[in-house]
Amino acid sequence: MARHPYRFDRDAAVGDHESGAAEAADRLAAQPQIGAAAAKSAPDSGLPALRVSANRRYLEQAGGAPFFWLGDTAWELFHRLNAEEAAYYLRTRAEQGFTVVQAVLLAELQGVTTPSAAGRLPLKIGASGLPDPSLPDTDGDDSYWRHVDAVLDEASRLGLYMALLPTWGDKFNQMHGAGPEIFTADNAYAYGRWLGERYGGRGHLVWVLGGDRPLSTVAHFAIVDGMVRGLKAGGARQLMTFHPKGAESSSHHMHGEDWLDFNMIQSGHGEREIANDKRVAADYGRTPVKPTLDGEPCYEDIPIGFRSENGYFDAADVRRAAYRAVLSGAFGHTYGHHSVWPMAPEPGLYASTDFVEAGDFFLMGWRQALRRPGAEQMRHLRALIAPHLGSAFRPAPELLASNRSGDNRMASARSERIAWIYSPNGLYVDVDPAALGSGAWSAGWFCPRTGIRSEALPTAIAESGGSVARFVAPGSGRGCDWILTIEEE
Structure with a gap:
């Protein structure tokens, strides 16, 4: 693929892995191109960092202003879009009143084996013959990570916070999806430390561990733990949460973890009845008290239960999910569209990992999908609730x-x-x-x-x-x- 400069057209259960993790991190730092100094991205200075409120029910900016999370799932943003396309996406969502974009650094759809839109891969190949999380490929001015830097810069300029998943879950638990499984507790620590060194100074980031897969083994828990410890060792002080599998909350695995600042629910796409308010209410009643929101409800225009014969979730469904969740105690809400999260180029056949489907699975391309009714109507939720979010807000x-x-x-x-x-x-x-x-x-x-x-x-x-x-x-x-x-x- 042709390469593009990474600039924007602004008009258009865990054991002790410290020793092995430290060795992996030392190998990473020893590479001349990604030593400790070069690994740092320019700190963001535009948006104040987020923190949990005193009553632990919502988020607020560093100055104390309540923050209403109106998110969008753009999981493949870094992998599938070039700089100009990413700028168009971000600008559109900012104009629509969104405040958060959720995206994945090592993406689901062959994100470590298929080059980005600019022809680059995020990781180098390690001794195992697989992409190695302890070897981020930062060679050259057009590296994948320079592209990530530029997207983050543009989001900050537009007033958008970024909720970053270090990896999709298939990279450590390939129960489905492309994988490959490349993470161990040791290289998860090294990768996390590198991310912390590079991005820990950016105030407009939130870290989202997990990635739509369950933690089914001790090794899975160790990988998440290693990545969290690595992020913190690298200097990341931003908020952290966990993106669970469908029809579940982060509270299932992680509520008692000290690093989990707020809970994230994925009510998902398989249940015809919109019942995310019940999951929000369950999280709201847990102790210790932590904020909660639905970070992945039913997408607009996705087949119900992933089968087109069941019909499709529409704008009425996404509104119902949004208002039920927020009025049950969530501190915000995430919208999503089925053609936007993968940045589907057009309707029809779209072949990538699990998604080799007939044209009735993705009904349109991502550009058209940005303007679907549900997306345009989310601004009204923010306008209604955001001015009143604070210590007195409750179900x-x-x-x-x-x-x-x-x-x-x-x-x-x-x-x-x-x-x-x-x-x-x-x-x-x-x-x-x-x-x-x-x-x-x-x-x-x-x-x-x-x-x-x-x-x-x-x-x-x-x-x-x-x-x-x-x-x-x-x-x-x-x-x-x-x-x-x-x-x-």
Whole structure:
């Protein structure tokens, strides 16, 4: 492939592995091209680092401002896009109001065996004949890692934080995917230390361990532990979390780990019922208290259960996942599109590792997918919740005089002087006035499709236990979701 300069067109269970890990790190540092000085990327100076809030329910910037995580899964960003394409992607997501981009350094789709868009591989071949994580290939001005540096610089310039996975999980647990398995506890430590030395000074990064694979053996736990210790030894002081397999949370394996700053859920793509609010609520109730969010819910335009005969998740589904999760206590949410995470070039046949599929698996190319309705509508979630995120923000199921089950299940939360109730299909909402307190309140409807607000007037109805305020939404039906907002006057 043709090579491009790495610049942007701004207009367009763990044993003791210390000895072996130190030896691997020493081998890495001994290479002239990636010695300790050369391994450092220029520190980012644009965005303040993130930290966990005092009540441990959300993230905030270093100055204390609450941070609303509105993420996008761009797993193959570094591997599949050249500099100009990456700039277009980042600029689009920044304009749409996203605050975080989630991407993988050693990507899933043959990320260590197939060259990047600019013709470079991230790792050199080691003595085993496989790509070696302790040998990052930084040769030349057009190396893969110079490309990563430039993408990170551009993200920071646009005000975007980056949630970086050091590797996809198939590189240590190839239960499916391309692999190959290349990690040991020792070279995971060396690779982590190198990453910490190179990127530890960048305030706009969050580290995401794991990568969509379970930790099934002692060796898997040792690899994650080694990588964490390496990152910290290299100087990484950014927040850390863990990306689990589908239908699971990082809390399953890692909640008790001191390095896990917040939990990440992957509610995933296999369940027709959007039930991520239940996983958020489970994490919210765990001790020690840690923030949580859904870092990979159902993607827009992905076949349900990965089978096109089941139909596809659409904008209504991704909105439902977003509002249910946040109003159940998540400190933000991650959106995703099925053609964006792999940077699919076009609809039709797309052959790479697991994905040798007919054209009904990827419905469009990534550029078109950037403007899908669900992506455009995520800005309304941020606009509604971000100004009120803080120590008073909490789930508030007591607001509901009654709830429904299944597809019509509602979620509710409150903060200072304001409360929200999400109705997925626009059915009426029964509010318990006693739960609001004794002050005067006014209500309105917020449309998650447009961001438009309208008045909401209650109808008082008699119940055996007291009065109930019923609010009838402006419309109802599939895809006709509404948020009832109640504000103290």
